[in-house]
Amino acid sequence: MSWTLKSAKPPVVVDTTLRDGSHAHRHQYTEAEVRAIAKALDEAGVYAIEVAHGDGLGGSSIQYGFSRVDEMRLIRAARESVARAKVAALLLPGIGTRKELKEAVEAGIGMVRIATQCTEADISEQHFGMAKEMGLEAVGFLMMAHMRPPEFLAEQALLMESYGADVVYIVDSAGAMLPQDAYARVRALKEALSRAKVGFHAHNNLGLAMGNTLAALEAGADWVDATLRGYGAGAGNAPLEVLAAVLDKAGLNPGLDVFKLLDAAEYVLGPIQHFQPFPDRDAVAIGYAGVYSTFLLHAKRIGKELGVDPLAILLELGRRQAVAGQEDWILRVALELKEKEAGALAD
Numbered sequence: 001m002s003w004t005l006k007s008a009k010p011p012v013v014v015d016t017t018l019r020d021g022s023h024a025h026r027h028q029y030t031e032a033e034v035r036a037i038a039k040a041l042d043e044a045g046v047y048a049i050e051v052a053h054g055d056g057l058g059g060s061s062i063q064y065g066f067s068r069v070d071e072m073r074l075i076r077a078a079r080e081s082v083a084r085a086k087v088a089a090l091l092l093p094g095i096g097t098r099k100e101l102k103e104a105v106e107a108g109i110g111m112v113r114i115a116t117q118c119t120e121a122d123i124s125e126q127h128f129g130m131a132k133e134m135g136l137e138a139v140g141f142l143m144m145a146h147m148r149p150p151e152f153l154a155e156q157a158l159l160m161e162s163y164g165a166d167v168v169y170i171v172d173s174a175g176a177m178l179p180q181d182a183y184a185r186v187r188a189l190k191e192a193l194s195r196a197k198v199g200f201h202a203h204n205n206l207g208l209a210m211g212n213t214l215a216a217l218e219a220g221a222d223w224v225d226a227t228l229r230g231y232g233a234g235a236g237n238a239p240l241e242v243l244a245a246v247l248d249k250a251g252l253n254p255g256l257d258v259f260k261l262l263d264a265a266e267y268v269l270g271p272i273q274h275f276q277p278f279p280d281r282d283a284v285a286i287g288y289a290g291v292y293s294t295f296l297l298h299a300k301r302i303g304k305e306l307g308v309d310p311l312a313i314l315l316e317l318g319r320r321q322a323v324a325g326q327e328d329w330i331l332r333v334a335l336e337l338k339e340k341e342a343g344a345l346a347d
């Protein structure tokens, strides 16, 4: 791996402020917020804008947190606000179904990203079939990709390609990768896939979202994700306005307007952000222990309610190798830690 970016090409950039950022926004986006953000992103030249509950279509629930506004209304609002960018949604098989996908198409999506745990690409076959039948650009998301080696991920990506994926992403859901990890995984997919493009989605828990995105580009990534101000789960994602400035300096700008993005980050997202994600004590623990980034706010809340250190909860979840969909483990682990502590005090 080199840092020259000589092998990199201008990537397709997908913004997920209105989907991954929904985790940080506790799924409370309003239609007016979505309209303003989607319009600003469209005018700044991003290829696609992902809009959905943070956990994908159908995610609004007691397990993942209720959305303030129905996501179909948010998708429609985004679609009405863009002149050029594609509107996309995320779907996790088991959470989202054909019903939600069909409604999202009617609301205006042109692309769906189908996300599975990186060991379970085989459960996505039917969903890629539906996406293609509905005329969508179809993208595969191999989540928690730090948990498996490059050659294993390449096999999973081949499955998604065989189901019809146009792009397959290495998703560093835990923000646990070092640049060499991102590089090796993207490289393996580039070498294995014959038709599908390769993408990379970063989280900043170890402060490496930008570095890992550049490593992915050096490895040949065709698509990359980012969010305004890195607004996303855990310590957030690669910050879009920073990525645009860096790509521009490196001669790799795919057509993004750097100054429009700086304004969008500062004046459109900035005033409504619930908080600025950054690698704080608990977020670094997530990257260090390889825990799903979306567990951060749940662990902080449950830890506060029960008087248990969120860092201890997150480290234990890492030890148990919890993955997406196992949000119920957070409360269970917290209760066990509390019980253990009470037992130790009684002894």
Ligand SMILES: C[C@H](O)CC(=O)C(=O)O
Residues within 6 Å of the ligand: 020, 054, 055, 056, 092, 115, 143, 144, 171, 172, 173, 174, 201, 233, 293, 294, 324
């Ligand atoms: C549903 C997740 O938030 C998808 C994602 O962005 C990730 O795994 O990272």
Ligand SMILES: [Mn+2]
Residues within 6 Å of the ligand: 020, 173, 201, 202, 203, 232, 233
């Ligand atoms: Mn993410």
